[in-house]
Amino acid sequence: MFSEACNLGIKRARAICGICSEDVIVMYEVKLSGSYYDIGLRIGNLFKRDKELLPKFSEENIVKGMEYEKEVRKYAPELLEEVQGIADGSGVDYRIVATHELSPYRLQPSCLAMAISGDCTRTGLPVLAENEEWIEEDSKYLTLCYTKPGGKLYSLGFTFYWAGMSRYGGVNEAGLAICGVSTSFVNSGPGVMFNVAERWILDNCRTVEEAAEFIEKIPNEWGIAYLLIDKKGSIAKVEAHREKTKTTYTDKGFEFVSLRFDSPEMERYNAWDQQVFDRYSARKSFLSKWFRQNKGNIDDQAIMNVLKDHENEMCTHDYPVNMPICWSWILSPGSDEAAVCAGPPCKNEFRRSRVAQRLEPARANFK
Numbered sequence: 001m002f003s004e005a006c007n008l009g010i011k012r013a014r015a016i017c018g019i020c021s022e023d024v025i026v027m028y029e030v031k032l033s034g035s036y037y038d039i040g041l042r043i044g045n046l047f048k049r050d051k052e053l054l055p056k057f058s059e060e061n062i063v064k065g066m067e068y069e070k071e072v073r074k075y076a077p078e079l080l081e082e083v084q085g086i087a088d089g090s091g092v093d094y095r096i097v098a099t100h101e102l103s104p105y106r107l108q109p110s111c112l113a114m115a116i117s118g119d120c121t122r123t124g125l126p127v128l129a130e131n132e133e134w135i136e137e138d139s140k141y142l143t144l145c146y147t148k149p150g151g152k153l154y155s156l157g158f159t160f161y162w163a164g165m166s167r168y169g170g171v172n173e174a175g176l177a178i179c180g181v182s183t184s185f186v187n188s189g190p191g192v193m194f195n196v197a198e199r200w201i202l203d204n205c206r207t208v209e210e211a212a213e214f215i216e217k218i219p220n221e222w223g224i225a226y227l228l229i230d231k232k233g234s235i236a237k238v239e240a241h242r243e244k245t246k247t248t249y250t251d252k253g254f255e256f257v258s259l260r261f262d263s264p265e266m267e268r269y270n271a272w273d274q275q276v277f278d279r280y281s282a283r284k285s286f287l288s289k290w291f292r293q294n295k296g297n298i299d300d301q302a303i304m305n306v307l308k309d310h311e312n313e314m315c316t317h318d319y320p321v322n323m324p325i326c327w328s329w330i331l332s333p334g335s336d337e338a339a340v341c342a343g344p345p346c347k348n349e350f351r352r353s354r355v356a357q358r359l360e361p362a363r364a365n366f367k
C-alpha cells in the first residue's frame, strides 16, 4: 500500500511505511510551470540539499560534456535556460549540470517498449508501455514531472532525481507519447541525447510525424530506438544512429523495440553480443505471439502481466550486470490515467496517477 504519510515524509528511498509497515518505494512528484529558467531555478533550489548525489566528473568528462552542450544549443536551445536555472538554483557549476544531463556516462543496451493502437485494446485507447532497465538502486529516484513551460505543451514525463531537465518517456497534452531504448554504441559521439530529445518533443510536438522529423534532424549521439504513438493511433519506430536514422510506420497496430536495431538496413550498426541477441529474440517472439492471441482484448492488467514475465525475459534481474527493471509505466494518449511502477514490476505494485494536474505558475512542489 502506498500511503500519503510515507510519500510526504520521506524524501527518497525505499522506506518502511509508518502506517502499514510495508516496504515501499517512494516516488517523487514535481509540478513545474513558467519560463524554462524559472523552472530550472526551482528545481535547482530543491536539488541543492543533495549535491552529493551528482557523479564526480573529471575535467576531461566536462570538456566532452560541453561538446554535447554545443549540439543542444543548436537544436533545443531553450532547454539550456533550464539547465542554467538548475545550476543557479543549486549553486553547482553550469558545466557540471550540463555534463550530467547532456552527455552519456553509462553505456549498455537496455530497456524494452511496446506500442499498441486503440483498435487492438479493450478500452479503444492507444497504449505505450515501457520496462526501463537500469541500476535497481536508482528506482528510488524515479520522479514524475508534470511540466508546462510558458507557451509550450503540458506533459507528464519521467526522470531521475538530479536529472531535472531530462525525460525518459512521457505523454503530452496533444496526445503524443514517446520513449526510447538504447541499442548500439558503435561510433558514438557528441549529439543530442535521447533524454534531451524526448523532453524537447514533449514540449513541442503534437504528432508522431512531427516528432520523427525532429529526431531525423538532430545529430544522434549513439543508437536509440524511439517508439512513438499519438492519439490518432499513428505508431512509428525511429531507429536513430549517428550515421543513419530510419523511421518505420506500422499499420499492424503493434510495434516493439528492445536492445538492438531490427530493421535490416540498421542491422550493421548493432554490435554483436550473443546475450543481447538471445534476450531480444526471446522478447520479440513472445510479444508477437502474445499480441496475435490477445489483439482486441488487451487491457492494462494484461500489459502489467507481460511486463513482469520472467519466463520470456521481459522482467530480468541478471543482465546486464546489476541492471534489472528499474521502473515500468503504461501511458494511454487521450486518457487521464497513467500506471507507474517504481522498481521491478514483479516485486512492486503499479500505482495510478492522473496525467492532468493543476499547475500554479513558476512553482515546483516536491511531495
Ligand SMILES: [Zn+2]
Pocket (backbone or CB within 6 Å): 308, 310, 315, 316, 317, 344, 345, 346, 347
Ligand atoms: Zn522480475
